[in-house]
Amino acid sequence: MSYLSYKVRVPGKLMIAGEYAILEPNQKSVVIAVDRYVTACIEPSKQNKISLPKLGLEDIAWEINEGKVRFSIEDPRLDFIENSIFVVNQFLEEKSIKIIPFELQIKSELDDPSTGEKYGLGSSAAVVVAAISAMLAIHSDGKKQPSLDKIFKLSAIAHLKSQKSGSGADIAAAVYGGWLEYSAFMGKRVLSQLEQGIKLVEIVERDWANLSIRKLTPPTSLKLAVGWTKSAVATAPMIRNIQNFREHNLEAYNQFLRESSIAVERLINGFEVNDCIEVINALKQNRKVLQKLGENARTDIETEKLKILCTIAEKFGGGKSSxxxxxxxxIAFLRDDIYKKNLYDEWEKASIKPLALNISEDGVLVRENDSKLSFF
Known part of the structure; x- marks a missing residue:
């Protein structure tokens, strides 16, 4: 049996609306895939090796020993890859698919090209989706590839095992692409099922409670602009701060959920009726909801730099943190492209870097040898 080589491309993401609330059941968010990509190249090999050149990690050997993935070096930056390998290995074993050694190289253009600083485009999620898609592809033997839904679920599990928190919205954007309305699955329930020894294949085949992913079409005149504050942030500590607020101020937190739901529903409705002004006003409304949450939780969700970014954006439309x-x-929502130049000029004067980002309508794509990129 011969095995083929594959190249996989996965987009980054930006959250548009519904942040923090999306971590709760039956809340909605809007997330987009953007045209900055993580690429993975995989080929059969005599020895398992992984390379992430931008991290200075080259030809890292690995093996699975006593049910654990063990690398030739210890580096916490390999945690997401470790869990991706573990999840795919378990999935293939349960399906009685022979596992072959391979070389996997992953490259990312999601961060600042000159400094390497993170823009916050969901790099860990995109890396997980790229790694899992590549490993599934090389074991497909030219047969029908797994569905996008299976790739999403396997990637969500690997990401959750690594990060212990998160909604999965960034995974959804990486897998499905475009503009998405997203409601999160119950992560603790999925992890609990794994701990109970339920087969991974069975978990992936099940419907996941509360999970909803739906494509959206934006108003025809709506334009998106993105500005970078030149300051990176770690998501997990921010989430912990808000969860701590939730534990000690449940009534105020539930009020936040109600207000977030109203703003996000308003935004989605604006999409459905092609109303650009309604969408811009809904974005402003969601900004106010998040500002209030940050103040109540004493967490700097909207920093001074983000406040400047949003204030400038509101001269031309609406803006909020992402x-x-x-x-x-x-991000900024504008009624027309003619406002972009003035917006960018003012952002740059305030030391905010405009990012030339567009929507990636495609999610994960795979290419076999020199064939055309195609959906899984």
């Missing part, structure tokens, strides 16, 4: 806040990127 993702956990605390740094990284902010």
């Amino acid at each position: 993702g956990a806040g605390g740094g990284d990127c902010g």
